Amino acid sequence: MTNEARATRRALLQAALAAPMLAACGGVSTSGAGGAGSVNFLSTQFTPVEERQRFEKILADKVTSAKVGYNPVDNSTFATTLRTQVEAGKVQVNLVGGLHGDLAPLGDKLMDLDDLAGSLTDRGFAADLIELGKLGGTTTKYIPWMQATYMLAVNKKALQWLPAGADVQKLTYDQFLSWMTAAKAGNGGKPVFGLGAGPKGLYHRFFQGFLLPSFTGGQITTFRSAEAVTAWEYMKELWGQTAPASTNYDFVQEPLQRGEVLVGFDHVARLATAPKDKPDEWLMVPAPSGPKGLGYMLVIAGLGIPKGAPDADKAKEVIRTLTTPPVQTEVLRQNAFFPVVKADLPGDLPAAIGLEAKAVAAQQSATSAIVSLPPVGLGAKDGEVSQIFKDTFKAICLDGKPVKATLDAQATKLNGILDELKVTCWKPDPTGSPCRAA
């Protein structure tokens, strides 16, 4: 240790001791805003690095009325922050954005937005979206922001194994299974189907919104019905034709891009980069349909204003801007979330998004469509209910446990959670209270 080195070390330490002096200002802004007059926007959406940057750019370019500080957080922090601020009577967040399921449990913390909704009639929101925004009450609590769903991405290489007579745009679950079986056999025993069953994957949505509604017409009430047994038996077979590495997939676009799998099911925002390099080689198709119809999940996000928010008028201006067709299509172009307003989709959309847009339209306009929502009003228990579906999958498909017994055991757990919450059912289950597995 030379003297010189010792001196620099000492200087370093002195600098370190001086650092708290810097803290005299109480911190450095990390959301690009936070000063007086800026709108603090707390949201559960666009958490991934690139999505966040792209959305911040949209905010900076399009919102001229105020500077917006965008703060994406996970949904439990979202709920805690909003609750404490409203209860303490010191609200610092002016604007909140989240999925319907994030906002539903916080309805009593949100301002009534009837006047704003009334002034946005020219936007052409679908009537049922407006209804959802009332959270089961009589006044508007949130304004629709954007929507998304899930679908299948298909690499055209996989079409060679498509069974005769099957239309890839209108598959049934049985056709899908025989296709994947043929594809695995034709691919030298390597499965070509990927499901986002990783730790952060959204595979529980496949069961909640697609597989079970298509087979049983419900999500919760029919959890252990005879049809649900059929559905899970089907899933067991499909899992046999699915890439076993799926349990590591968080975003199915990644294995699709690598060519590890050829067909993948995931959220539209998690499939968007798959066809980026060679869009001509890809198809985006609606989910298959089952005995009860084409079950699909509608992911709807909304914008609300907390009670007692400072500068509520500025926040309303931001909502007005975010619901204009140009901004809505820009969000679609950048982040693959679809407009909730009447907007003509521009012709110059990125290829992948154009493909998705067609599939979204086909899925929504299917005659046998069964819409479901992500669970509503579960608040902090949301993860636990999703975990039930994940556990059911694990027990049946990975551990090979008998289907009926597993469903009975899991239904008991599910009802344990739901009986505590006493929430009413959400689509596709009949709205009656309280929601539980029959």
Added chain:
Amino acid sequence: MKRTWGLQLACLAVTAFFGVPLYLIALAAFASRESLDRFPLSLLPTDVSAETITTFLGSTGVVGGYLNSLMVGLSTVVLALLVGVPAGYALARYAFRGRDPYQLFLLLTRALPIVVLSVPLARIFLQTGLYDTTYAVTLLHTALALPTTVLITSAVFVGVPREHEEAAQVFGASPVRAFARVVLPQALPGIAAVAMFTFVLSWNEVLGATILTLNQRTLPAHVLTTLSDSPLAYRFAGGLALVGPAIVFVAVMRRYLLNMWGTTLR
């Protein structure tokens, strides 16, 4: 001779145990995104690109978060030592009534998980007007660090013979001066260990920091949600960015750490 060989091997094994993961994270953070999609991955830097890490470091708030984290971490170290070292000294040198219950009581701050405390904590900080400042996070981290600070420093001071202090006072040093000139230098390794411990604790703490801040987050609170939902490449880049400063801090403090267990070498 044989023993030194064994020792060398053991040292190498321990170094590898901690070094290899860091190497792999750094490798992935500086690889191009396409090369991460390849299989098998190469273990040598064949495809170096700073694209991911520059995008990450350039994204909103990362630099600010860095500064906030450094401020909070260093302020926490200073504050925890200012409060904790005298308390540790008192525990080591004086027998007072209620000493043992006091030691136990200190540990109680760690008995409740922050999740349970989060809502009331946030409300208190909101009402006092400290919400969304680095002070709030510093106070919380200091409270979390104090038990370890007090208990470790008291163990260190027990290791410093009282005779040294008395000898200094015989030569005319005031108690404070005797403490500063005689006891403190001997206790330095232990205090350095405590400082590292505290800094790393503060650097890693996410939940409290997330709940107490909004626009002025510390780095982990700012990027953790983001990273866990981001593509793989960003997780490596963010991981490397989060590991760096803690390693630098430990490297700087290492000199004062003569051995790990907080006792002085005589």
